[in-house]
Amino acid sequence: xxxxxxxxxxxxxxxxxxxxxxxxxxxxxxxxxxxxxxxxxxxxxxxxxxxxxxxxxxxxxxxxxxxxxxxxxxxxxxxxxxxxxxxxxxxxxxxxxxxxxxxxxxxxxxxxxxxxxxxxxxxxxxxxxxxxxxxxxxxxxxxxxxxxxxxxxxxxxxxxxxxxxxxxxxxxxxxxxxxxxxxxxxxxxxxxxxxxxxxxxxxxxxxxxxxxxxxxxxxxxxxxxxxxxxxxxxxxxxxxxxxxxxxxxxxxxxxxxxxxxxxxxxxxxxxxxxxxxxxxxxxxxxxxxxxxxxxxxxxxxxxxxxxxxxxxxxxxxxxxxxxxxxxxxxxxxxxxxxxxxxxxxxxxxxxxxxxxxxxxxxxxxxxxxxxxxxxxxxxxxxxxxxxxxxxxxxxxxxxxxxxxxxxxxxxxxxxxxxxxxxxxxxxxxxxxxxxxxxxxxxxxxxxxxxxxxxxxxxxxxxxxxxxxxxxxxx
Ligand code: B12
Ligand code: SF4
Numbered sequence: 048x049x050x051x052x053x054x055x056x057x058x059x060x061x062x063x064x065x066x067x068x069x070x071x072x073x074x075x076x077x078x079x080x081x082x083x084x085x086x087x088x089x090x091x092x093x094x095x096x097x098x099x100x101x102x103x104x105x106x107x108x109x110x111x112x113x114x115x116x117x118x119x120x121x122x123x124x125x126x127x128x129x130x131x132x133x134x135x136x137x138x139x140x141x142x143x144x145x146x147x148x149x150x151x152x153x154x155x156x157x158x159x160x161x162x163x164x165x166x167x168x169x170x171x172x173x174x175x176x177x178x179x180x181x182x183x184x185x186x187x188x189x190x191x192x193x194x195x196x197x198x199x200x201x202x203x204x205x206x207x208x209x210x211x212x213x214x215x216x217x218x219x220x221x222x223x224x225x226x227x228x229x230x231x232x233x234x235x236x237x238x239x240x241x242x243x244x245x246x247x248x249x250x251x252x253x254x255x256x257x258x259x260x261x262x263x264x265x266x267x268x269x270x271x272x273x274x275x276x277x278x279x280x281x282x283x284x285x286x287x288x289x290x291x292x293x294x295x296x297x298x299x300x301x302x303x304x305x306x307x308x309x310x311x312x313x314x315x316x317x318x319x320x321x322x323x324x325x326x327x328x329x330x331x332x333x334x335x336x337x338x339x340x341x342x343x344x345x346x347x348x349x350x351x352x353x354x355x356x357x358x359x360x361x362x363x364x365x366x367x368x369x370x371x372x373x374x375x376x377x378x379x380x381x382x383x384x385x386x387x388x389x390x391x392x393x394x395x396x397x398x399x400x401x402x403x404x405x406x407x408x409x410x411x412x413x414x415x416x417x418x419x420x421x422x423x424x425x426x427x428x429x430x431x432x433x434x435x436x437x438x439x440x441x442x443x444x445x446x447x448x449x450x451x452x453x454x455x456x457x458x459x460x461x462x463x464x465x466x467x468x469x470x471x472x473x474x475x476x477x478x479x480x481x482x483x484x485x486x487x488x489x490x491x492x493x494x495x496x497x498x499x500x501x502x503x504x505x506x507x508x509x510x511x512x513x514x515x516x517x518x519x520x521x
Contacts, residue, residue, distance in 0.1 A: 048089045048174075051107040051134075052078045052199075055125055056096035057117040057412065068468075070097040073210045073259060074200040077113055077140065081162050082196040084170055091199060098204040101125070106132060109173070113140040114150065116388060117412045126153040135178075137169070142408070144229050145390035147181065160184030160229060161215055163192045187234040189215065194247060206491070209251040210259050213273070214238040217261040219289070222325040223354070226261065228390030236265055241272040248280065255492045256284040256306075264292035264302075271298060277305035283492065287311040291329045293338040299345060309348040309378075309464075312338070317371060318364075321357040325393070339375050346457065348378040348464060355432055356385035361422040365431035369438045376451030378465050382435045383413035384428060385420075440465070 054075040075095050082091055094101050103125070110129045114122040119142045126136045130153075139158030143150040151157050156178050158165050165182035172178045202208035216226055216236040226235060239247075248256065263286040264270045270292075283306045290312060293299055299307075314335060315327060342349055353368050372380050387394040387403065388411065397403050402419040410417050414432065416425035423431075438444060449461035 048085075048109060049105075049107040050085065050089055050091045050109045050111065051105060051129075052082060052091060052093040052111045052113075053101065053122075053125060054078055054095040054097065054113050055118040055121040057115075057121065057409070068206065071205055072207050073257070074202075074205050074208055075113065076195060076210060076212055076259065077162075078111065079195040079197065079199055080192070081111065081139075081166050082199055083193040084167050091196070093196075093199040095201075095204075096121070099201070103128060107134055110134050110136050112136070112138050114138050114142040115140060116142045116145070116408050118142075119150075119408045123150075123153040130155075135173075141225055141229055142389075144231075145225070145388065151181070156180055156182065158182050158184070160232070161187065163187075163189065183232065185233045187215070187230070187237050189237060189239045190243070192239075194243075194250070197250065207255075207257045209253060209255055210257045211244075211247055211251065212259045213244040213247065214260045214263070214265065214269070218265045219262070219327070219329050221327045222396075223385060223387065223391055223393045225388050225391065227392075228388075236262075238266055238269045241269065241276055244273055245276045248277065248282065253492065254281060254283050254306075256282055258284060258286035260287065262287060262289060262292070264288045264295075264298060267292075267295065267298060271301060274298075274301040274305040280305070282306040283308050285309040285311070287313075289313060289329055290333040290335060290338045293341055294333065299341060299347075303345045303347060307347055309350065310342060311350040311352060311381075313352045315352065315354045316357055316360070317368060318357070318359045320359045324358055336375065339377070343376060343452070343457070348460070350379045350381060351377045352381045352383065353435075354383045354385050355435070356416065356418075356420050356428050358421040360420070362427050362431060365435045366438075369435050369444075372439060373444045373448050374451070376448050376461070378448065378461050379468055380435075380439050382432055382439075384416055384432050385418070386411050386413045387418055442466075 052075075054077075056070065075093065078093055082093060085091060092102075092105070092107070107129075110126070112122045112126055122138065122142075126138060130136055135156075136154045137156045137158065138150050138154040139162055143154075143157050144159045147157055147159055156169065157180070158169070159181070161184050163184075164186040165184050169178060169182055200208065214237065216230050216234070217224075218236045220227055230236075238244075285308065288310050293310070293312070313327075315325070316322060317335075339349065351372055353372070355364055355368070368382075369380075385393075387397045394403075397418050403417065404419060404425065405417050407417075414429075416428045419425065420428050445462060445465045448465065449458045452458045452461055
């Protein structure tokens with residue numbers, strides 16, 4: 048059977064004038080996961096429109112499209128195009144799960160939720176000639192899933208081909224998050240076995256890894272066993288975690304020993320009433336500054352995530368947040384405009400209150416205001432968001448942030464890392480167009496590695512013992 052798998056891009060990523068680096072970071076792991084259920088005889092062409100021009104002249108037997116909210120219209124356009132040729136179309140992913148009634152108009156079959164249980168069922172039905180119109184995931188388990196098809200990923204088109212995901216979902220329940228809607232009807236947080244994860248890591252060449260899990264630290268036992276298994280693998284890695292996880296005794300130290308060098312943290316807001324309203328209870332009463340110090344003392348860089356536009360935010364929120372982030376020495380920040388995704392409790396509340404301003408999904412990209420904010424106008428919110436980026440990434444602010452670091456090494460690393468993300472956008476554009484991204488990974492590795500600590504007095508006895516025994520074994 049001839050199969051075409053497509054990750055469509057949002058309009059911005061296709062601009063002939065500008066290719067932001069963020070669209071060339073990560074390969075389509077979701078589709079590569081689904082692909083692992085095909086048999087070796089099936090001919091699979093996996094295309095990611097963020098990094099390549101789609102070949103639309105082919106005539107596959109089956110077209111599979113992953114739909115995110117901001118690529119929904121493009122996904123539907125592609126689906127229509129292939130349908131006119133008589134190809135069987137299936138759609139799955141976050142947006143299909145949130146709005147199945149909308150998506151079903153463009154597909155022969157739709158999938159709700161993660162695909163590990165439903166996809167093999169569909170394949171059997173499809174081959175037998177009686178596929179159903181809709182499959183809804185209920186059994187959540189990664190233990191029996193085959194390893195994802197990395198051979199289908201064009202590694203040279205990504206800055207981080209060594210992306211990896213070893214769990215699904217997250218143990219928390221924030222109001223604005225996609226998660227509960229997506230995992231409805233079954234477990235909403237589960238992991239691979241530690242052995243599976245370690246085997247997957249072994250398959251990745253080089254040193255550098257990026258865990259794309261929503262919350263790698265969400266199951267403390269799994270995380271502890273994983274990091275212990277990674278000791279001695281000589282990796283360096285980045286991931287996402289929470290303040291709560293950072294403050295847990297010992298876990299962070301072990302993560303650092305196994306190679307953690309940079310962590311994405313959802314601070315979201317500095318206002319406790321906002322946290323309460325968004326049900327982000329795991330951030331409540333947490334000492335943000337203590338968590339930051341802990342990370343910095345262990346040499347871990349921070350990418351702080353902040354959301355603007357919650358009901359307690361007025362126009363002072365931008366300056367307060369940016370100044371705080373700079374004063375804390377946070378290396379990089381990602382700002383978002385609060386976005387009520389369909390299917391979330393936040394969306395339902397906004398809809399009930401008559402505050403949804405548009406249902407044009409292209410604008411649900413966290414850079415446009417799609418709802419009526421409580422304490423400012425939509426225009427003020429949007430302008431403040433852009434201003435926050437400008438203010439945070441000014442050279443003077445980068446210097447100020449770097450100056451909070453206690454060692455020269457960490458100051459330099461701060462400057463190089465923060466500077467290269469936002470100040471070198473034209474350089475990244477040039478690298479992407481010249482297909483030179485693969486050459487950048489070793490440079491990224493050495494930025495993280497080159498400014499690595501020179502001495503290791505912080506190493507726990509655990510690691511020292513492990514290293515001794517590893518030397519003994521070799
Ligand atoms: C990598 C990533 C990106 C990459 C690109 C996506 C990619 N390469 O896959 C980039 C950087 C471009 C990106 C951008 C954005 N992203 Co993003 N991204 C992620 C991230 C961190 C990992 C995705 C991943 O690999 N997951 C692991 C794989 C295994 O899961 P999966 O892709 O969902 O696939 C599973 C299922 O969805 C399902 N499935 C998917 N497709 C299909 C098809 C069929 C037929 C079947 C059966 C099943 C199926 O089965 C798969 C296996 O279980 C997720 C968070 C997360 N942990 O998922 C956020 C996430 C998807 N992003 C999000 C957002 C908001 C965005 C942006 C809109 C906003 C922003 N400011 O960045 C933009 C625009 C996205 C776009 N292109 O339209 C939200 C989505 C919210 C929503 N309701 O859509 C998420 C969930 C983050 C979050 N916690 O809020 N993103
Ligand atoms: S902690 Fe993050 S991933 Fe988990 S529910 Fe909250 S926003 Fe979603």
